[in-house]
Structures are given as C-alpha cells and as structure tokens.
Amino acid sequence: MxxxxxxxxxxxxxxxxxxxxxxxxxxxxxxxxxxxxxxxxxxxxxxxxxxxxxxxxxxxxxxxxxxxxxxxxxxxxxxxxxxxxxxxxCEARLDNTVYRLGIASSRRAARQLVSHKHIIVDGEVVNIPSYSLKPGQLIGVREKSKSLEAVASSLSARNTKRYNWVEWDGQELVGKFISYPERDQIxxxxxxxxxxxxxxx
Structure with missing residues (x-):
C-alpha cells in the first residue's frame, strides 16, 4: 500500500x-x-x-x-x-516525537516539518521522518523556522497533555526524548x- x-x-x-x-x-x-x-x-x-x-x-x-x-x-x-x-x-520515530512534543498538530504535519528540514536533532538538521531517536537526544526547531506560522500556532495551541517519555522547554523550543515509553503510557x-x-x- x-x-x-x-x-x-x-x-x-x-x-x-x-x-x-x-x-x-x-x-x-x-x-x-x-x-x-x-x-x-x-x-x-x-x-x-x-x-x-x-x-x-x-x-x-x-x-x-x-x-x-x-x-x-x-x-x-x-x-x-x-x-x-x-x-x-514506532514512538521513537522522529515525526511521531515532533507530534508528541506539540511542535506539530498532527503526525502528518510533523512528517512535513521534518521532510522540509525545519527540525534539528542534537543541533543537526535531520530530514528523515523515520529517523529512530535514542534516549537523551534533543529535538528542536531550526532557528530560521521558529517564526513559521504552522509551528507558532501549534505551540500556542499546544495540548496540555504531557507524555512521560518526552519533555519540552518552551523558552528554547527544544525537547528531549528521555526514554522509550512503557506500554501503559502509550x-x-x-x-x-x-x-x-x-x-x-
């Protein structure tokens, strides 16, 4: 398919x-x-x-x-x-983590942000949505992309729901993939x- x-x-x-x-x-x-x-x-x-x-x-x-x-x-x-x-x-995929952090409003939107080189991992641009994150890696929005309307609107309407395996710094616009989630957390x-x-x- x-x-x-x-x-x-x-x-x-x-x-x-x-x-x-x-x-x-x-x-x-x-x-x-x-x-x-x-x-x-x-x-x-x-x-x-x-x-x-x-x-x-x-x-x-x-x-x-x-x-x-x-x-x-x-x-x-x-x-x-x-x-x-x-x-x-599946949860450790970069596009899914961008969605979980609230940078994008949906996984589809997250995939597009990653593909268009708006997302950085540990300071380097990564444009592969299926990139598999490892615990401790930092995910952020590229400096040039922080003013994007899609990113700004998604972060302003950011879901109050928090996930235990990721954390988000709203000041620096940087998130962290802390660990792989347990089944009951998904x-x-x-x-x-x-x-x-x-x-x-």
Missing amino acids: ARYIGPKAKISRKFGEPIMGPSKALQKKNYGPGMHGRGRKRKQSEYALQLLEKQKVKYTYGILERQFRALFHRAQVREGITGENLLKL PENFNEQAIVELYSK
Whole structure:
C-alpha cells in the first residue's frame, strides 16, 4: 500500500476510532464507510482482525509495509515483549516525537516539518521522518523556522497533555526524548499481540 493521502474521516470510520486525529464524522456517521457501511456486520475471522490491527498501527504512525516489517524484525531481536518493543520503536520515530512534543498538530504535519528540514536533532538538521531517536537526544526547531506560522500556532495551541517519555522547554523550543515509553503510557488503543500473531504465521 502506498502512503495514504485520502480522506482521514474514512479511515477513522473504518476502525471506529479517531486514529488520524479528531473527527466529527464518527459522531455523525457511527458506521463503516461505503455503500455497505450500514449493512449487517458479518463475524470477522481471526486473520481479518489481526490484519485490521496491523493496518490501524500503520495508519496511525504513517508507516508503509516494508518499513513496518523492518520495524517488526528489530522489535523481535530486542529483549522484551515483541509487541511492546514494536510500539516503542514506532514512538521513537522522529515525526511521531515532533507530534508528541506539540511542535506539530498532527503526525502528518510533523512528517512535513521534518521532510522540509525545519527540525534539528542534537543541533543537526535531520530530514528523515523515520529517523529512530535514542534516549537523551534533543529535538528542536531550526532557528530560521521558529517564526513559521504552522509551528507558532501549534505551540500556542499546544495540548496540555504531557507524555512521560518526552519533555519540552518552551523558552528554547527544544525537547528531549528521555526514554522509550512503557506500554501503559502509550494512549492509543492497539492490540499489539494480534500483530505478533499475524507475522508469526
């Protein structure tokens, strides 16, 4: 599957959750998209449920299949529970961390900021959204980019929600990736074990 650039509400309705950001469509149309969305739901097979769970994580973080499979392999060879390792590696992506810090209003917007060289890591410009951060690394906004309207509006409307694995200095516009998050700290509703079972077949 190529990177999805279609209607976000359609994907949210597919999973019944606002996985690509807040969506009013879920309140107005609380059934699946398409002409059969209101039809009788058939019982899904175990494989279908596992596949849906994988797609949910991929859509949430904006990851393609090849990247996702590589991440899964890295999660497998690390110590610990494979499913939890997978989510930790997804959370450590640069575009996701920029979003968690509040520099961007969505993961899509964060990806664009990184790609357009507005973000620095440890003082160096990094334009790879999938760049994997290590604990202790500093993430900031490039000096020339601090006046960008998108960055300024996102920081001014910055969510009061704080995440334990990142910290933000509003004066210097610099954040820190403190550590990989624990599973119970990640707010998204994922069944990572289903993904592990899918890839184990």
